[in-house]
Amino acid sequence: xxxxxxxxxxxxxxxxxxxIEALKGVxxxxxxxxxxxxxxxxxxxxxxxxxxxxxxxxxxSGAIRLAGEEIAGRSPHEIVARGLALVPENxxxxxxMTVLDNLRAGAYQRNDRAGVDADIDxxxxxxxxxxxxxxxxxxTLSGGEQQMLAVARALMSRPKLLLMDEPSLGxxxxxxxxxxxxxxxxxxxxxxxxxxxxxxxxxxKVAHHFYLIEQGRITFSGNPGSLAExxxxxxxxxxxxxx
Amino acid sequence: xxxxxxxxxxxxxTGASYALLALGFTLVFGVLRRMNLSYxxxxxxGCYAATWLSLNVAVGLFVLALVTLAGAILAGAYVERLCFAxxxxxxxxxxxxxxxxxWMQFEEAVTLALPKHLYAFPALYTGPPIAIGSLTLRVxALVTLAxxxxxxxxxxxxxxxxxxxxxxxxxxxxxxAAQLAGIGAGRVFVGVFAIASAIxxxxxxxxxxxxxxxxxxxxxxxxxxGLLAMxxxxxxxxxxxxxxxxxxxxxxAHAQWFFGPQLRDLIAYLLLFVLLALQPGWITRWTxxxxxx
Numbered sequence: 001x002x003x004x005x006x007x008x009x010x011x012x013x014x015x016x017x018x019x020i021e022a023l024k025g026v027x028x029x030x031x032x033x034x035x036x037x038x039x040x041x042x043x044x045x046x047x048x049x050x051x052x053x054x055x056x057x058x059x060x061s062g063a064i065r066l067a068g069e070e071i072a073g074r075s076p077h078e079i080v081a082r083g084l085a086l087v088p089e090n091x092x093x094x095x096x097m098t099v100l101d102n103l104r105a106g107a108y109q110r111n112d113r114a115g116v117d118a119d120i121d122x123x124x125x126x127x128x129x130x131x132x133x134x135x136x137x138x139x140t141l142s143g144g145e146q147q148m149l150a151v152a153r154a155l156m157s158r159p160k161l162l163l164m165d166e167p168s169l170g171x172x173x174x175x176x177x178x179x180x181x182x183x184x185x186x187x188x189x190x191x192x193x194x195x196x197x198x199x200x201x202x203x204x205k206v207a208h209h210f211y212l213i214e215q216g217r218i219t220f221s222g223n224p225g226s227l228a229e230x231x232x233x234x235x236x237x238x239x240x241x242x243x
Numbered sequence: 244x245x246x247x248x249x250x251x252x253x254x255x256x257t258g259a260s261y262a263l264l265a266l267g268f269t270l271v272f273g274v275l276r277r278m279n280l281s282y283x284x285x286x287x288x289g290c291y292a293a294t295w296l297s298l299n300v301a302v303g304l305f306v307l308a309l310v311t312l313a314g315a316i317l318a319g320a321y322v323e324r325l326c327f328a329x330x331x332x333x334x335x336x337x338x339x340x341x342x343x344x345x346w347m348q349f350e351e352a353v354t355l356a357l358p359k360h361l362y363a364f365p366a367l368y369t370g371p372p373i374a375i376g377s378l379t380l381r382v383x384a385l386v387t388l389a390x391x392x393x394x395x396x397x398x399x400x401x402x403x404x405x406x407x408x409x410x411x412x413x414x415x416x417x418x419x420a421a422q423l424a425g426i427g428a429g430r431v432f433v434g435v436f437a438i439a440s441a442i443x444x445x446x447x448x449x450x451x452x453x454x455x456x457x458x459x460x461x462x463x464x465x466x467x468x469g470l471l472a473m474x475x476x477x478x479x480x481x482x483x484x485x486x487x488x489x490x491x492x493x494x495x496a497h498a499q500w501f502f503g504p505q506l507r508d509l510i511a512y513l514l515l516f517v518l519l520a521l522q523p524g525w526i527t528r529w530t531x532x533x534x535x536x
Contacts, residue, residue, distance in 0.1 A: 080425030092420035
């Protein structure tokens with residue numbers, strides 16, 4: 001299932017907001033072909049790491065390598081060009097643009113018009129609810145539909161690595177299950193996924209490998225089952241107990 | 244009743260040029276999330292370049308229009324590189340203050356080149372106005388209206404029928420998500436600035452040729468009208484900019500009729516004051532939305 005090759009390597013990354021270090025030296029790796037999960041409580045640094053990998057934030061130090069190429073500190077559009085796409089926390093669809101235009105925006109860097117059109121058809125086949133709403137403004141979609149649109153938009157750039165930041169946030173359980181099912185499908189079809197989640201229970205069901213992040217540091221790395229699941233859930237939601 | 248119609252007609256005609264000024268202003272404000280206080284002055288540089296040419300060489304209106312356009316675009320590029328590119332991820336206030344400094348610089352520059360308070364500008368049309376029934380219509384106003392409609396149609400096509408247009412609308416809607424989709428903000432900003440400058444240049448030429456004069460006050464005047472029309476129409480909205488411009492024209496035309504020319508501007512500014520008093524958070528809310536980094 002996973003090839004053993006590392007598609008993403010994060011080494012000792014420090015990212016700060018002014019004087020506050022949100023990431024205090026994070027090291028993790030994502031194997032090609034895997035679904036790797038990053039779990040942790042609120043404020044642990046999950047979104048900061050996603051934004052650092054996607055180029056929205058520039059790490060103060062450390063290395064981030066995508067397929068061997070250094071991407072830390074590059075601008076977001078350069079990183080998309082190298083095959084990384086982030087489905088951001090809170091979806092961040094373009095509310096005043098139609099579903100179709102949202103998808104076209106995701107394909108902005110591509111020059112193959114026919115390929116883009118074919119991919120749009122493929123997205124509608126995978127996400128039929130989006131096809132029903134193709135001419136609607138994205139701001140009028142439900143939370144679950146927006147999440148699917150955000151995923152589809154990210155997929156339009158044909159990424160090697162898909163980052164998903166808390167896709168279950170604010171969604172009903174049935175919708176969350178659908179999103180995770182789609183993530184599994186995408187992975188089987190060849191997309192490597194780094195999934196950030198608070199919902200440890202569902203995440204561990206799809207993950208090949210997972211990391212725990214707490215207060216800006218990785219505190220555990222292993223396969224599902226190597227840490228008792230309730231221990232993982234407790235630490236993901238609440239963080240390790242302070243002794 | 245006839246007066247009302249004539250004033251409304253005149254107001255809409257003037258409003259067409261205000262709408263164009265507002266469009267250029269709003270493009271920069273909506274996409275870059277920065278207020279460009281050099282917008283009018285850059286237009287003025289274009290107009291003065293054409294004026295200088297017309298004083299020294301006998302050239303046709305078309306050449307003068309091109310020179311105005313070129314001057315406005317070059318001045319706009321200068322502003323973009325000096326004031327907005329360096330502060331893309333930084334302070335919005337720094338960019339605005341820098342653009343204010345260039346406003347001063349442009350005003351000084353044109354006054355040094357052409358020191359008189361007022362210069363004649365070749366007329367757009369020297370014939371009589373057209374009469375439709377009991378209403379009169381100036382031909383220059385019709386030309387301006389036609390150009391305004393053409394520019395709006397062109398802008399709409401650019402925004403809704405091209406890939407560049409998707410990038411612009413995405414950056415207006417959500418700059419972070421736009422960058423995550425692979426849209427290079429820096430390059431789009433340069434393009435948007437150029438388009439706004441071009442629209443400004445065309446508008447400046449029409450205004451100068453309609454009024455048959457240029458003054459060093461043109462810069463401030465154009466910025467104020469654009470700003471006021473943009474605020475009337477709703478900050479950051481392009482259709483709003485057009486409606487705001489037309490509304491401003493109507494308000495001024497009727498205010499002038501009922502209260503006289505001195506109070507006309509006062510009433511327009513009073514309207515702005517009321518709007519700001521009712522919605523004080525407008526400007527800061529927009530400029531502090533996270534800009535593209």
